Amino acid sequence: MFEHVTPYAGDPILGLMDKFAGDPRGDIKVNLGVGVYYTEDGKLPVLECVKTAEGRIANPPRPRGYLPMDGLAGYKKACQELLFGKDSQVGKDGRVATIATLGGSGALKVGADFIHEWFPNAKCYVSDPTWGNHISIFEGAGLEVGKYPYYDGATIGVKFDEMCAFLNTLNENDVVLLHPCCHNPTGVDLSNEQWDSVLDIIKDKKLIPFMDIAYQGFGDDMDGDAYAIRLAVEKGLSVFVSNSFSKNLSLYGERVGGLSVVAPTKEEADVVLGQLKFTVRRIYSSPPSHGNAVVDTVMNDDELFNQWVGEVYEMRDRIRQMRQKLQDVLTEKLPERDFSYFTKQRGMFSFTGLTAPQVIRLRDEFAIYMVENGRMCVAGLNNANVEYVANSMAEVLK
Ligand SMILES: Cc1[nH+]cc(COP(=O)(O)O)c(/C=N/[C@@H](CC(=O)O)C(=O)O)c1O
Secondary structure (H helix, E strand, O other), X not given: OOOOOOOOOOOOOHHHHHHHHHOOOOOOOEEOOOOOOOOOOOOOOOOHHHHHHHHHHHOOOOOOOOOOOOOOHHHHHHHHHHHHOOOXXXXXXOOEEEEEEEHHHHHHXXXXXXXXXXXXXXXXXXXXXXXXXXXXXXXXXXXXXXXXXXXXXXXXXXXXXHHHHHHOOOOOOOEEEEOOOXXXXXXXXXXXXXXXXXXXHHHHOOOEEEEEEOOOOOOOOOOHHHXXXXXXXXXXOOOEEEEXXXXXXXXXXXXXXXXXXXXXXXXXXXXXXXXXXXXHHHHOOOOOHHHHHXXXXXXXXXXXXXXXXXXXXXXXXXXXXXXXXXXXXXHHHOOOOOOOHHHHOOOOEEEOOOOHHHHHHHHHHHOEEOOOOOEEEHHHOOOOOHHHHHHHHHHHHO
16 A cells, blocks of 8 residues: 555654754763754753743643634734844734734644645745755645755855845745754854845845744844844735744644744735735644643743843854854864854854765764764754864864
């Protein structure tokens, strides 16, 4: 019956979790693979604001009925305020259709299905390189996926002129999938001036910008990291935005994300919302109640919200410290090499430039796990393992 089904090769990122868990070298193994934030003690944190919110949600115990297909109103309000600003005009005008989704992944899936249905000739273009699941999700939705020039390994920067030239060759309603901040896997972001030029091209060519923000707060700050999103709105673009609370609320397994679509009018936003709800119904019907309740509670209580922002910035700052520490130790060991990319890059990831064989050596000989494209999740570093990681990297780089 299923003889024709091909075996699943496994996911280059999530597959690392199983390999790491099964690695018996418990005393030395270091997980720099999956984009998860670990504390200085190497633990996955439960944020204080989440603990308080869960205490409130648990007492008195609540029934677990179905949520609306688009999620809790407070959850949707929180997404819109984070992305577009607390009292954004676009929010006040009712021009944003927002739904709660099964993580950022679910937001990308619902958005991709919606686009394929209502813009059937649209092709999707992702940065080269990008988070691998971008390609899988959009191809799975039936879109043809191409790549626009992005990362420049020679300068540890962006191939900006090539990127703009390529975007100028695209057709009306083609989708451009963008990382507003903390680019995955490179950690290299566009400058504000570069965003201005890119969004002007997108407007001029009538392309569809799809912004995937999964690390808001890990770059500059909550508002700075949403700069590109708000600039797109300012330019009058109809923009798709997928967001995730997995990392900045440390709620990975609760599957909390959102999809927002900015429309030219409230009437169009309302119609889009209806079709997004229908798309949700056809995939998973409704979002998870616990995650919705936690986000709603944290984001709509001023004290908890401010506590949350502080906790995110603590995570951001610890990652920055680890970037600096690794850069310093490696520079000391291999002074002839330039490791300044560690502190130039932003967010959770660093694109180390290590080749696949070097990454495999790190894993096999030193029990250090990174993604084979050379991506390191800097949040897995701490003061106890950073010297070991630096020494091991120096070995494979020799
Ligand atoms: C850019 C980006 N967008 C969306 C997601 C999905 O997040 P969700 O948990 O569905 O809300 C991730 C997750 N990235 C990390 C984990 C993974 O690959 O799923 C990663 O890159 O390691 C991203 O890095």
